Amino acid sequence: xxxxxxxxxxxxxxxxxxxxxxxxxxxxxxxxxxxxxxxxxxxxxxxxxxxxxxxxxxxxxxxxxxxxxxxxxxxxxxxxxxxxxxxxxxxxxxxxxxxxxxxxxxxxxxxxxxxxxxxxxxxxxxxxxxxxxxxxxxxxxxxxxxxxxxxxxxxxxxxxxxxxxxxxxxxxxxxxxxxxxxxxxxxxxxxxxxxxxxxxxxxxxxxxxxxxxxxxxxxxxxxxxxxxxxxxxxxxxxxxxxxxxxxxxxxxxxxxxxxxxxxxxxxxxxxxxxxxxxxxxxxxxxxxxxxxxxxxxxxxxxxxxxxxxxxxxxxxxxxxxxxxxxxxxxxxxxxxxxxxxxxxxxxxxxxxxxxxxxxxxxxxxxxxxxxxxxxxxxxxxxxxxxxxxxxxxxxxxxxxxxxxxxxxxxxxxxxxxxxxxxxxxxx
Amino acid sequence: xxxxxxxxxxxxxxxxxxxxxxxxxxxxxxxxxxxxxxxxxxxxxxxxxxxxxxxxxxxxxxxxxxxxxxxxxxxxxxxxxxxxxxxxxxxxxxxxxxxxxxxxxxxxxxxxxxxxxxxxxxxxxxxxxxxxxxxxxxxxxxxxxxxxxxxxxxxxxxxxxxxxxxxxxxxxxxxxxxxxxxxxxxxxxxxxxxxxxxxxxxxxxxxxxxxxxxxxxxxxxxxxxxxxxxxxxxxxxxxxxxxxxxxxxxxxxxxxxxxxxxxxxxxxxxxxxxxxxxxxxxxxxxxxxxxxxxxxxxxxxxxxxxxxxxxxxxxxxxxxxxxxxxxxxxxxxxxxxxxxxxxxxxxxxxxxxxxxxxxxxxxxxxxxxxxxxxxxxxxxxxxxxxxxxxxxxxxxxxxxxxxxxxxxxxxxxxxxxxxxxxxxxxxxxxxxxxxxxxx
Numbered sequence: 001x002x003x004x005x006x007x008x009x010x011x012x013x014x015x016x017x018x019x020x021x022x023x024x025x026x027x028x029x030x031x032x033x034x035x036x037x038x039x040x041x042x043x044x045x046x047x048x049x050x051x052x053x054x055x056x057x058x059x060x061x062x063x064x065x066x067x068x069x070x071x072x073x074x075x076x077x078x079x080x081x082x083x084x085x086x087x088x089x090x091x092x093x094x095x096x097x098x099x100x101x102x103x104x105x106x107x108x109x110x111x112x113x114x115x116x117x118x119x120x121x122x123x124x125x126x127x128x129x130x131x132x133x134x135x136x137x138x139x140x141x142x143x144x145x146x147x148x149x150x151x152x153x154x155x156x157x158x159x160x161x162x163x164x165x166x167x168x169x170x171x172x173x174x175x176x177x178x179x180x181x182x183x184x185x186x187x188x189x190x191x192x193x194x195x196x197x198x199x200x201x202x203x204x205x206x207x208x209x210x211x212x213x214x215x216x217x218x219x220x221x222x223x224x225x226x227x228x229x230x231x232x233x234x235x236x237x238x239x240x241x242x243x244x245x246x247x248x249x250x251x252x253x254x255x256x257x258x259x260x261x262x263x264x265x266x267x268x269x270x271x272x273x274x275x276x277x278x279x280x281x282x283x284x285x286x287x288x289x290x291x292x293x294x295x296x297x298x299x300x301x302x303x304x305x306x307x308x309x310x311x312x313x314x315x316x317x318x319x320x321x322x323x324x325x326x327x328x329x330x331x332x333x334x335x336x337x338x339x340x341x342x343x344x345x346x347x348x349x350x351x352x353x354x355x356x357x358x359x360x361x362x363x364x365x366x367x368x369x370x371x372x373x374x375x376x377x378x379x380x381x382x383x384x385x386x387x388x389x390x391x392x393x394x395x396x397x398x399x400x401x402x403x404x405x406x407x408x409x410x411x412x413x414x415x416x417x418x419x420x421x422x423x424x425x426x427x
Numbered sequence: 428x429x430x431x432x433x434x435x436x437x438x439x440x441x442x443x444x445x446x447x448x449x450x451x452x453x454x455x456x457x458x459x460x461x462x463x464x465x466x467x468x469x470x471x472x473x474x475x476x477x478x479x480x481x482x483x484x485x486x487x488x489x490x491x492x493x494x495x496x497x498x499x500x501x502x503x504x505x506x507x508x509x510x511x512x513x514x515x516x517x518x519x520x521x522x523x524x525x526x527x528x529x530x531x532x533x534x535x536x537x538x539x540x541x542x543x544x545x546x547x548x549x550x551x552x553x554x555x556x557x558x559x560x561x562x563x564x565x566x567x568x569x570x571x572x573x574x575x576x577x578x579x580x581x582x583x584x585x586x587x588x589x590x591x592x593x594x595x596x597x598x599x600x601x602x603x604x605x606x607x608x609x610x611x612x613x614x615x616x617x618x619x620x621x622x623x624x625x626x627x628x629x630x631x632x633x634x635x636x637x638x639x640x641x642x643x644x645x646x647x648x649x650x651x652x653x654x655x656x657x658x659x660x661x662x663x664x665x666x667x668x669x670x671x672x673x674x675x676x677x678x679x680x681x682x683x684x685x686x687x688x689x690x691x692x693x694x695x696x697x698x699x700x701x702x703x704x705x706x707x708x709x710x711x712x713x714x715x716x717x718x719x720x721x722x723x724x725x726x727x728x729x730x731x732x733x734x735x736x737x738x739x740x741x742x743x744x745x746x747x748x749x750x751x752x753x754x755x756x757x758x759x760x761x762x763x764x765x766x767x768x769x770x771x772x773x774x775x776x777x778x779x780x781x782x783x784x785x786x787x788x789x790x791x792x793x794x795x796x797x798x799x800x801x802x803x804x805x806x807x808x809x810x811x812x813x814x815x816x817x818x819x820x821x822x823x824x825x826x827x828x829x830x831x832x833x834x835x836x837x838x839x840x841x842x843x844x845x846x847x848x849x850x851x852x853x854x855x856x857x858x859x860x861x862x863x864x865x866x
Contacts, residue, residue: 002531003462032799062721070731074721078707079789081796083719100796131736134759137677143572200803244675244860246571278505279493285502289494292558295566315569317561347510354512357531361463362804417572 004356004383011370011380014208019218022211023370025199027363031101036367037196038092038375041189044161052168053176053184056128058088060181063124065113073110082107090162091305093189098364101201112214118185125178136167143242144313147251147416150238154412155255155309157233162307193218197371199363235409240416248318248417250325253311254410259303259376265389266397267405268301272348273340274331275299275312282331287314293324310406318418329408336402339395349390356383440825442812443634447642449650450622454812454821455637456629458805464630466538467809469525469817472618474596475747476657483598484606484614486519487563491611494555497548499541507537519596522746523817529806532631536640542626543644546619556608567597574676578857585668586684586853590661592749620651627813629805661748668853676859679757681767684853685846687751690744690818697842698742698751700834703790704782705740711797711811728773733758734766744818751846763856778843781836794828
């Protein structure tokens, strides 16, 4: 047993106010402090006519508060080597900070001001809108990112919050004005549940006091979108031709499960074998290592709070698209039709156990892991429980999960890049 | 070991240095009670050691060293490490090639075994060579999808006319299609020798316990003469060089490179501080420990004023004379000529007038803080220790704060006057052809 199973003894969990969870990991011999937190006000909570607003807000939060303009705020952080960033995800606006412990109070003060009294200067709103519009264009010109965005449209049904483009659309972003930003902040961000984890050198009473004062009362559980659990999609295939690119991306995917679903653990192990274990799993071993068709061929499971999706992708020369797709499908079929080998399953379990230990070796990792365990309500004893659960998961469980979620008839496919040509054995 | 407040980094970074009879240098950093251990092997070979016709060979050899040989079957590296949840990888730069395994502390011998086998027993199976040919070409083609990569590549191809720093580490496609298995194997045999390598082990084992294990795995490897250093010297640049590209791109890019001396020259330290003043410190950390640079000159003058969506400088210590780089993504609607003019005006400002003392103090605070973040956890320490040792010495890394503290604002300005001149500059701009993004 190790640090992962000792977390309940090492991390303190507090709820200073309703809707606010705080985790503390004290390490006095470390002169730094890592902070990882979330406000449950990400893209999934936007209204349909203000797509992109959560992303916009996450970019503006660092741009100054009512008392601290952008440059002074930046200088206050950077003059002491501290960092603070905000980013938007499907579920949350995440905030992350790092500081040497000497400057903890200063950094906490800045985080508090950013999250409670942001300035939302009109010029900053317009400015960030322009940047976001540029980022949408850049994203849409990137074969991988464009393909991933399009895949979400195929695997999530209409109305599902995770189908939304985190960036919004050019039309929706242009429509957003400062009043919309302030409204979303006041109505959603300021009321949403908060989870924040601290790891490193800290004074418990000060940190808890700060958390309570900063976030106040929060709603325990926000209302998810009513259409969030909708009927399954019908798999489709799509091709996006980008004649000016050199390489094509092949992306396959299917709806999967949320993080706390009972199918998550065996499905995750199946994905580890298919796309991660060793050198990018079976997919990487077949498409890259054996056939030499791609620098990267892998898969991953994205599981969030109200659903998830599974994705496999490879970057290939256009003349090898058909061959790469066929090989990827063969490997997906194989894991569906035949149980994995016992040693593969054991390696996958050990991989996940060991990966957790790797992640916990730094205070930054502990803050992130502690936050995620609390956010998904998995419990600090999750890793110990998981070891026990793993002992009961068999090869047939994985096969059942593969058939249930990633069997060929459930897969949508996107190809993005120059027009595919016939497969060739030449480089 | 108890970590102190960041006031004396040299005392914090307790590393013992050793050398085996076969010439392998070994650095051991003992972190008591660390749950994780890291094993890094860094070879003094990169694209710097190539010539036209075999560009990309160092990177390709790196790929081949994951394909087994000796006690390792193909796939064993991945299986052995990932089955215990460890991490592993390799990468090739202009100056070095590095491999690492980050493992649970009690599995460090797995890393030592992998590194010792790959040092002299890599198989280079001809079928695997051919399979990997398309992989390295695929990696190259994936990069070619990115107009920024193409712009940066053009910058270096123009800034250097002779020195191998001119081509990217992945190599040029025409060479990747022609390099043979024998070329690869000869390159491997030449550079992958104990005397050309550095092993760094970080973890909970003191040198007294770790060194015998290192001796067990590496001590029997044959010693060989250290390969000769490349002898290509880039001639001085006598005037500005410019390239304008028109590529499909949804943004315009400006990149500039000024020729600078190698690490070891005393001007390196003022140049590092100049980089920090212009766009912040990134040397020691990544991810949450990385300074954002929003208070720095380029951000304030160009990004805040909507001339650029991002603008930065970059200066990394290298073995041979290299470049101080500037990078800018133009704000949509702003012409590249105007953006370039304003970018170079910022350089002229720091040439005319030394930066304020607080700008240097800010940079030093960032170095110290990032140093502390880097010491939190095993994973990154081995890399930093190894890279500095390879380029100059790990003591230099530990003493970096002291060296940078002695740089004055006047020295920064003088370095800018000396190196960041138009005559010493190469500029590559990409004016993007818009609206190619697919149907």
